[in-house]
Amino acid sequence: MIQKKRRVVISGVGVISPLGLSRDEFWTNLMARKSGVAGITLFDTAGFPTRIAAEVKGFDPLKYIEKKKSLKVMIRDMQFAVAAAREAAGDAGLGNARFDPERLGVVFGASMISTDPCELAPAIAQSRGEDGQFDLTKFGVEGIPKLFPLWLLKQLPNMLASHVAIMYNAQGPSNTITSGCSSSAHAIGEAFRIISRGGADLIITGGASSCITPLKLIRYHRLGVLSKRNDAPEKASRPFDAGRDGFVIGEGAGMLILEEREHARARGARVYAEITGYGSAVDMQSGPGGSIEPSSKARAMRAAIADSGTPAGEIDYISAHGNSIPFTDRLETMAIKEVWGPRAYEIPVSSIKGQIGDLGPASGAMGLISIALALGRGSIPCTYNYETKDPECDLDYVPRPREAAIRCAVCNSFDFMGQNVSLVLRNAESD
């Protein structure tokens, strides 16, 4: 098997987020300390203990998707993916660039897509027996024909990548990572590996997710990990703060164009940053309420830093996973201290989830994009709602946005089910 070692840069960025529908809107609102969290409007949550989320507002899919017909097979996650990929591709100038379509790949992080109860309803209504109960035999005979023929295609996580590959005639490697909340960080890491080893020159990568659904709300509520601060939605997501009570579900997409460094240089592409390291590790004991040791998260960070060849002392910023769940923020803090020792107190650590909530499979991409933008602009976003110190979370969590010269930064993305990913970005100006 052939393996090269090439350098990889970010040459395009696209964002659909609770803070806006473009890279610039996202960044401006992020730095202006706006919150994307509000009451849920996508469905009626009356009576449910959690009624808040970070929704994408004002999104019109027809602005991004020319064929109205394709919308029928694109659920919201896919629409976000297509829209953000479009911005990223435009930003990188892919439209004008000349390249072999076999050298353009697509690698996304996605989740299993929640079945929409409303879409199943007509088939279920048709499948009730004489006793009024759901009858599987009847469903087979009379229910199935009531379903949309391409129904399955709306459930498959790899369809996000399929849609985007078709749009950009990307005939190179295609992969879809389904590792829960760490999916898009994993995907970006995998895309980095593919370009590095010579498998492609350009990859559209990132993640998209729309987890604000009745089923996900039920699940997270029963796991006891959702914030219930319904009366003050903007205050609900408060990573590392002593008063945090759980996470806020967010939705959106973060897409990046990764490109082989010389390829980008040759065509004069603008470079945001170089991606230099990727590490992953599984929690050795996990589960909500279970005892977890922070070492596996530390291992992911160490592996990414070692991979990048950067001394840990040159990491000037950490974009934390920090999702405002009491125990995960504590564990991440412990893991950072395990890696850096006393220097941990000198590194600014912030979580953008205070403003945009947890975008699940898309969250890692959002964190990485915020670093890429921070590097170019010389300022870092804050941890919104960080007000009261938790004795167990005692690092510098950046309560207000601040200017900072960053050489290298780490992006953390930890899945709730136990998969941890860290990525290292390097300031492209620094060489």
Add this chain to the structure above:
Amino acid sequence: MSGQRRVVITGIGLVTPLGIGIEQNWDSLVNGRSGISRLTHFNASGFPTRIAGQVKGFNARRMLGPRDDIDCLGAHSRFSLAAARLAHEDSGLGGCALKPERVGVYLGCGEGDPSFLWLARRISESLDADGGVFIPRFLSRGMEMLNPRKDIEYEPNKPVYHISNLFNAHGPNSNCLTACAASAQALGEAACTIVRGDAEVMFAGGAHSMIHPMGLAGFSLLNAISTRNDEPEKASRPFDQKRDGFVLSEGAGVLILEEESHAAHRGARIYGELLGYGCSSDAYRITDIHPDGRGAAQAMQNALNDARISPPQVGYINAHGTSTQINDRVETLAIKKVFGEHSRAVLISSTKSIMGHLIAAAGAVEAAVCLLAIGRGIIPPTINQEHPDPDCDLDYVPNKAREAKVDIALSNSFGFGGQNICLILSRYRG
């Protein structure tokens, strides 16, 4: 490339409709004994398709030993944990002092058991007068009735977590889900992880069961699965003119990939080498494969290039061969495109004719079949070849296994949505 790290396979774990472990599977494969039968996992009597390739005689407690989460685990976790244990035992790594950081897990697993009945009942309870769902009612009933511990086990990355914990694997990990290409892709990416130097040993493969009401309904709606309900054993008939769709199967294939010198040094039994990995994307339509086999051919060509071999060196192709009209015709076309004249000489078979389509798990199981064929000098047949299709006119090793000395085999896996993966496996030469 000299000095480059190589990847060999030192352990195989199989859980399929043909049996548990290598020997049960091999025996059915070489004898062409079908694993397809009437579907019994749930009451499918009203469904258009009522047959499947179910894993039989699988006792989770016996296969996995005592675990307090055994009743919550999804089929993907149960099957993959069993396959990983078999592969690990087979590899003899048990007595080997390995640094946990040098052992990783890369799987291509599908979802666990989606509780369709649970969902259907909650929807049914929440229907309003106009036939819509009254969501507040759905939310409150769902909240009362959900078992969250079981619900999270549905996630496709759960097997990675469980296997990493069982074998104390602290190294790199991932789970990809590229439909029917997933576990082949996982093998390819796991091999790259070793070549790059990030691990010495990788658990790689996948597990999946879509034999659930949603999977069966979804594939029925797409007209993708066979409805030959009265002759289950004849339903999967790749390349035969009377093929009418694939047969939904379930199971797991987990392989132990190991850095070559590490395996040689400890005197491991080596099944073969993973010599090449090629991927491509059709970028054509979400519902159809490219009619010229553009993506399929490109994946094969990329794998040949990666392995630095030429087509005549390939002795056996384990085809994707799903038994759908379009796949088998286009795959034949793609093989001709890449192999030219040699396409008439190379032996091709689709073992899906015997075990059905394991979806995300298919690629890993079929890569294992290639390694066994190389090692044992026998090519498993494509069964149910009765009516030749003029568009499918290559040597598919019809109906009877054939003795043949093969040094290099190629395995195709094409995912719904256009992801194409090709792996090249070879006899191990020191």
